[in-house]
Amino acid sequence: MPDDVTNGSGGGERPLRAVLAEDQALLRVGLTRILESGAVSVVEAVDNAPSLTRALARDDIDIAVVDVRLPPTHTTEGLEAAVAVRAARPGFPVLVLSQWVEPLYARDLLAGGEGSVGYLLKDRVADVDAFLAAVRQVADGGTVLDPEVVASLVSARGRPLDRLTDREREVLTLMAEGRSNAAIAARLVVTEKAVGKHTNNIFTKLDLPQASDDNRRVLAVLAWLDGQ
Amino acid sequence: MTDFEPMPLLAPVHLDHPLPVSGDKLLDRWRLTLVAAGYALSGVPSLVLAILTVLCLCLGPALGVGVLLALLVFPAVAGLTHLHRTASGRLLGREISAGYVETAHLPTLVRPIRWLRDPARWRNVGFLWFSATGGFAMSLLPVALLTMPVTWFIIAVAGGGWTWLLFLVLSGPALAAWWFVTPPLVRARALTERAMLGSSRVADLEQRVEHVEESRAETLDHSAAEVRRIERDLHDGAQARIASVGMSVGLAEKLVRTDPEAAAALLREARETTVSALDDLRSVVRGIHPPVLADRGLSGAVEALALALPVPVSVAVDIPRLPEPVESAAYFAVAECLANVAKHAHAARAWVTGSYDGDRLRLTVGDDGHGGADPRGSGLVGVARRLDAFDGNLRVHSPAGGPTVCEMEVPCRTT
Numbered sequence: 001m002p003d004d005v006t007n008g009s010g011g012g013e014r015p016l017r018a019v020l021a022e023d024q025a026l027l028r029v030g031l032t033r034i035l036e037s038g039a040v041s042v043v044e045a046v047d048n049a050p051s052l053t054r055a056l057a058r059d060d061i062d063i064a065v066v067d068v069r070l071p072p073t074h075t076t077e078g079l080e081a082a083v084a085v086r087a088a089r090p091g092f093p094v095l096v097l098s099q100w101v102e103p104l105y106a107r108d109l110l111a112g113g114e115g116s117v118g119y120l121l122k123d124r125v126a127d128v129d130a131f132l133a134a135v136r137q138v139a140d141g142g143t144v145l146d147p148e149v150v151a152s153l154v155s156a157r158g159r160p161l162d163r164l165t166d167r168e169r170e171v172l173t174l175m176a177e178g179r180s181n182a183a184i185a186a187r188l189v190v191t192e193k194a195v196g197k198h199t200n201n202i203f204t205k206l207d208l209p210q211a212s213d214d215n216r217r218v219l220a221v222l223a224w225l226d227g228q
Numbered sequence: 229m230t231d232f233e234p235m236p237l238l239a240p241v242h243l244d245h246p247l248p249v250s251g252d253k254l255l256d257r258w259r260l261t262l263v264a265a266g267y268a269l270s271g272v273p274s275l276v277l278a279i280l281t282v283l284c285l286c287l288g289p290a291l292g293v294g295v296l297l298a299l300l301v302f303p304a305v306a307g308l309t310h311l312h313r314t315a316s317g318r319l320l321g322r323e324i325s326a327g328y329v330e331t332a333h334l335p336t337l338v339r340p341i342r343w344l345r346d347p348a349r350w351r352n353v354g355f356l357w358f359s360a361t362g363g364f365a366m367s368l369l370p371v372a373l374l375t376m377p378v379t380w381f382i383i384a385v386a387g388g389g390w391t392w393l394l395f396l397v398l399s400g401p402a403l404a405a406w407w408f409v410t411p412p413l414v415r416a417r418a419l420t421e422r423a424m425l426g427s428s429r430v431a432d433l434e435q436r437v438e439h440v441e442e443s444r445a446e447t448l449d450h451s452a453a454e455v456r457r458i459e460r461d462l463h464d465g466a467q468a469r470i471a472s473v474g475m476s477v478g479l480a481e482k483l484v485r486t487d488p489e490a491a492a493a494l495l496r497e498a499r500e501t502t503v504s505a506l507d508d509l510r511s512v513v514r515g516i517h518p519p520v521l522a523d524r525g526l527s528g529a530v531e532a533l534a535l536a537l538p539v540p541v542s543v544a545v546d547i548p549r550l551p552e553p554v555e556s557a558a559y560f561a562v563a564e565c566l567a568n569v570a571k572h573a574h575a576a577r578a579w580v581t582g583s584y585d586g587d588r589l590r591l592t593v594g595d596d597g598h599g600g601a602d603p604r605g606s607g608l609v610g611v612a613r614r615l616d617a618f619d620g621n622l623r624v625h626s627p628a629g630g631p632t633v634c635e636m637e638v639p640c641r642t643t
Contacts, residue, residue, distance in 0.1 A: 024468045026501070030475035037479060074460070099467050126474030128482045 013039055016062045016139055020045040021052040021078055022097075023070050027122070031065065031097075034125060038132035049077035056085040056092075063139045067122075068098040068105065079105050082117075091116050093139045098122065103156075106149045107226055115215040118144035118178070137178065143218040144178040153225040163205045171198040176221045180214050237262065238318035241415045246408050257407060260414045263319070264370040267417055270308065271364035277305050278356035284340075298340035302349065309352045312359075313425050316418040327427025327435060348427055355424045366417055373406035447617040450610070458512060465508030473498045473505065521559050525549045529559050530580055533566055539575050539595070541566065545582035550589060554640045557618055558591060561611045565593035565634045568607055573597025573632060584640070589620075591636040599630035611636070 018035060020042045022028040032042045040063075044055045048071040056064055064085065070077040082094040086109075095118035096109060106119050118138040124146065125131045134144045150173050154161065161169060167188075174184045181199065185192040199217070203210055206224055211217040237259060244253060280301045287294030310326070317324040329346040331339045343349045377399035427435070480494035513519065521529040526547045534541035549555070562580060569578045575597030582591040601608065603624040611634075612622040620638030 024464065024472075026472040027468055027475070030472050030479070034475055034479050037482060069463070099463060099471065122471040123474060125471070126478035128475075128478040131478075 013136065016040040016135070017043045017060060018135075019043065019052070019055045019058065019061050019064045020066075021047070021049075021055070021064070021070060021081070022067045023047045023074075024067075027067075031125065034128050034131065035065065035135070037128065038135070040132070040135055048072060049081055052078065052081045053084070056081060063093040063095065063135065065095045065097065065135065068096055076105065079108065083108055083111075086112055086114070086117070090114055091141070093117070093141070095120065095135055095138045095144070097125070101146050101149045103149050103152050103226075106145060106153075106222075110143070110219065110222055110226075113219055115143050115219065116141045118142075119149060120144065120146045121148060134178075142178055142215050143222075145176060145218075145222065147173070147177050150176040150225070153222070157225055160206075164202060168198050168202050168205075171195060172202050172221060175199065175202075175218060176225060178214075178218050238315055240321040241319050241411055241418065243411055243415060249407070257410050260410050261370045261374055261406075263315070264367040264410065264414055264417070266315070267359075267367035267414075268364055268371060270312070271360050271367075273308055274356045274359035274364075277301060277308060278353065278360055281305065281353050281356065295337060295340050298343065299336065302340065302343050305349075305352050305356065309355060309425055312355070312421050316421040316425070319414065319418040320422060322422075324422050324426040325432060326425070327431050347431075351424055355421070358420070358424060363417060363420070366413060370406060370410040370413055373402050373409070376402035443613075443616040443619075446613050450613050450617075458516060461508070461512045461515070465512065466505045469501050469505035469508060473501045476501065517556060518559065521555060526555050526558055526582065529555075530562055530582065533559075533563055534578075534580060537566055537570050537578070539569055539573075539578050541569075541578045541580060543580050545580060545591070547582050547584045547589065548642075550584065550640055550642065554589065554618055554638055557614045557620070558589060558636065558638060561614055561622070561636055562591055562593055564607050564611045565636075568601060569593070569595045569597065569632075572601065573599075573630070575630075575632075587639065587641055589636075589638045589640050592633060593636075594631055594633040596631050598628075599626045599632050600628045601626035601632050601634075608634075 016039065018040050020028065020031055020035065022031055022045070025047070028045055028047065032045055035042055043061060044058070046052050046055050050072075052064075052066065052070065055061075064082065066078040066082050068076055068078045070081075079096060082096050085092055086094060090112060091114040093116040094109075096105075097120055098105075099122050101119065101121055109117050109119055116138055118134055120131070120134060124134070137144055153176065154169070154173055161172075164172060170188060171184055174187060179187070181192050181195045185195045188195070200210075202208070202221075208220050208224055211220050239259075241260065242256075244256070246253070280297065284294050284298045284301055287297060306326075306328070313324040313326060326348055328348045329342060331342050331346075334342055380398055476494045476498035480491040480498070483491040483494070518529060518532075520532045524532075527545045530545045531543050534543045550558075566578065566580070569575050573595045575595035578593070578595035580591070580593050582589070584590070601624055603609075603612075603622075603626075608622065608624060615622055615636055615638055618638050618640070620636065623635045623637075624632070625635075626632040
């Protein structure tokens, strides 16, 4: 959905260098192709956790795209490697992909509070332009969360959200997914100014600290949703 | 009872009304007299073993000899009492279980010490003395009564004169007594043996609870492992392929204007991947609950298994629809056995037979391969575990050189 895309994915963006960790050959090839089609060169594609840890030590990469589940134990090695690399290199951009999403894992990833992090279902990769935009957003310090994670967080909060209007809840959800005002406006077919009004209302009603930049705004919303 | 089949020697004893006298009853008493003779004869080995047991106990603490002797005597006692349990069990129409404490896992030399603490073994010893004394007398009586006229006849012929009279007077009552006392005596003996040799009801139940606990734990382990396997199969198979289809189609969508040829290639790839994703899903479904089993029951499903095997398999399975969990366990058990035939046996042909008598499901998988199947191999252990969950069991006969026969039995009562 190109109108969701803030950075645009046409030609001319800055080339990125990525490490890709995905144990399924079929998906590794698909992801490499898609990333390369968006001027993200895959400098190393690995299929297991130890190789990923080695690759993440490289200093010539801009972002890591990592599958949660990797050999040898096929549990959450990818996620752990992502958390570890962000502990060692705060703010290092990591986009975590998974065949299913778990809000608990999202919390692990967001715990540092630095941004430059994404957590998406593998299904989202099929929307190639949106996926590439997400990669860039993460590489540029943004936060991208899968709508499914946000939806489960929103539904878990339940009653406190009654204070918001339907439209405000929609805006909140899109904010939590990491979208900018412009992207939200395009998505809801309203003006950017209207979105700005909604976000102000949300921040007031939920008693959240006003945040100027998009990323801090996402984190504030997510922290609130996560019940911190 | 049909006229063509002779009554088996150890058919259950019925206390019939002794009168009127009939051919059937005469035959039955003949049979029971033979049984009584067997019981009486066993008094001899019983006495020998009883004495040897005492020797073991005396020598045991002092010398290692006692332990070594025990290693010979106790199994012999177990063998003899096993014969009695089987015979008396058949005569009563109910199995008599020994209820020994399991010692197969212990080192040979330690076993006698454990045997000493096993009440079932002590009951055996008690039985030996009974068999050599009271039991001997009890079982000799029918034989003695029946043969008494012969004895008197010999005396009469040898003595001549008035002893003829004695023969006539004493033979009648002896035969009459034989007619009346033989069935109750044999039955009494069998009942006594059950009381002495059978494990107590509490011990039986304890053993059963222990077994049920074990098999429940194993079943839980097994099903947890199955669920993990299914999750892995889906994650690595169909789910990954469908995700990859999404990626190919997504990229094709992006390339369709700028590079239509590349887009077409991606779409072709995506189409092929959907085919393999469906294949994956089908095989996962087969691994959970094969559609043919749901549609045709065990008989059809086993035939389907046989068709898929590279070895010719003759199938003689005539089983009605059974409860689904039993069908499923039996199906996967047969599937594993047949997979073993294909993988390991180097067989030229195999066969599957199956029957159900309203009470027990019986299945046999055999092949003419080179044998030597290991019942402790993971596949067969899995089969045993599946069946154990239903109180069933697996017996594997696989001598080196073959043939291999796997017999499976599952109790299953349909109402």
